Amino acid sequence: MPLALLALAVSAFGIGTTEFVMMGLLPEVADDLGTSVPTAGHLVSAYAIGVVVGAPLLTAVGSRIPRKRMLLLLMALFTVGNLASAVAPGFGWLLGGRFLAGLPHGAFFGVGAVVAARLVPEGRRARAVATMFLGLTVANVVGVPAATLLGQHLGWRATFLVVAAIGLCALAALARLVPRLPLDAHQGLGRELRALGDRQVLLGLLTAVFGFAGVFAVYSYLSSMTTEVMGFGESAVTPVLALFGIGMTLGALAAGPLTDRALRPTLYGSLGALAVVLAVFPFAVQVRWAAPVLVVLLGGVGFMTTTPLQMLVMNKAKDAPTLASASNHSAFNLANAGGAWLGGAAIAAGWGWTSPAPVGAALAVVGLAVAVTAGLLDRERTPGTSRVVARADARPAREDAPVDAR
Template sequence: MPISVFSLMLVVFSLTTGEFVIVGILPEVADDLHVSISAAGILVTAYALGMIAGGPTVTVATARIGRKRVTTGLVAVSVIANLGSSLAPNYAVLLATRFVAGLVVATFFAVAITTAVSMAPAGRQASTVAKLTLGMNLGIILGTPLGTFVGQNLGWRATFVAIAAVSTVGLLLILRFLPDQPPTSTGSVASELRILLNRDVQLAILLTAAGNVGIITVFTYLAPLLTDVSGFGSGAVPVLLLVYGAGAVVGNFLGGWLADRALMPSLVGLLTVLAAILVVFWAVSGVQVLAVALTFVVGALAFAIIPGMQTHVISTATAAPTLAVAVNASGFQVAAALASWLGGRVIDSNALGLRSISLVGAALTLVGLAIAIFSARRDRVPVNEHALRS
């Protein structure tokens, strides 16, 4: 991995850790700031809302600035916001700093992905995206438990100091090794936003949201699925999440390799297999050995679809790829919020219940599959006919 790509991946790791680690230190935050656990949980929502709001707005505002300056500026804001979180004197200030920390995430992901892709050898764009999303994998399976350990032993404020420190290392590497590149756009704001009216771009963003909402629903409630349905003790959950994470790392690189060779066919195939595996998971989740094996497979498939989806957005939005990827990241967060809400409704339903989460996830994945098939067929339409349809 080139050091320039590694520096971007390191920041992705720290940003992902910052998004998810709050879940592991909620009791410590709630006790120290004298708020309820549910109120502390709103800190997760504040970060996500920052990503949703910041995706299009921050990207458009910075589109005419050189990419290296934008990247360093965004990381600097993240460092300051995380240090602010560590020093927050009360809940309101912490809520505000988590929102600010989230504001820069979608734009950083977008600029990092488009910058890395622009430096990638021909035919290796999706594999390069996979190297960046490895930072997401590691943030979930390594950064979050490490951050939780730090928070439980040194206090929750130390967790945010550690995240800021990792981001600072990434910032220094970016300053030293990332080549300077021109702005992502030199046109007007209106011309930048016009890309979002493109039917293919809309379909690509919709594919990311619809294709991921099913698996996010399952992942959100994976721990209770493994304990209440599969019968594992609570002590086994961290190990099983590592199994999921190991599958995610494998799937991430496999998905990038497949997408480089056949982008849309690989997405159609992976979504088909994912839907089928979720049905199997629903059927055999009570068998512990099979539940462990399928946890690995589900993790692999969940992350195998990401490099191809990101590359698909970039390939359809050549006029403004950074904005499209940023909006795509915001769409992913909307899907995550929908998944959490929908999963809760399924669990509370007398007709469905917790065990049906995997089946519901499969049904939702089929919606993403339908969009992928439609997009793949649309890609095969001759250029002149395609223009008429748009």
């Protein structure tokens, strides 16, 4: 694998750390800024809103910017957003800093996925994209717990200073290791918008919204389930969250080669497995030895959906994949917000701490139904050519422009 993928993974590590660390620092932030924990929770929403807004907006604005330069600009904006968060004098300023840090998230992963796919031979492109996403999963295993502990002992501002330092390291790695990719002759906003309007792209985004919402219906309340249902103490919360991150990492490692081999079957299988895991979760999670296993499985099958979904929208957007790829991360963050809201509504209705799991299972089934419908429609569009369709699904559109590795 090219070293440029390492630079993309380091960048993803920083982005993943700042995205999820706020959940563990809400009490410290609320106490320091004189607000309540529920109000401080708006800082999580501010980042997610930044992702949803920034993914299509910044990708559109940068549609004529060479991709390496775009990656550098986005990582610079990410670093500035975390510095602004670290020095924020009050809650409103911190809210703005979180929104600013979230703006480049989706656009970076969208552009980064296209770059990663271009750096390797045709049959290894899904593995290259999954390698970039490994930085995101490792952040949940190492970055988030370490950054949370740092914030608890040295103050939450120290956490964002460290994340900003990671951003600077990522900038240096991107500048040194990522080759200059020539601006495609067809690259432009009009073509990207037309590609985004493709029926298969839209169905892929809809699959992400419903399928991934099933994961976050449970993950958002995993800390409370650890103490209220699994029977563990508060000290077990961090290890349980790390187990979820380990599952994510294993899922990402498996998703790459499986997606290169058979995209749609990997997507169907991961969504079906997610529905099953969520369906048995309320029962198995009450058994102490089974609960950690279910957490790992939930992270694994949940994150296995991300690589095939990313490759699907890139493939179907053909030679203008950047906006569709970035919009996929807007879809994932809508799934995060929607899944958390629906899971919280089930708990608020008095259905119990495990009630988000069957809600998540239903969402995963809806996502699977959308994915299967999209697959059937794709075959109908090209009748009698199922082998050709399957092969097209297994690789992105060819880009023949040479890479300048200088």
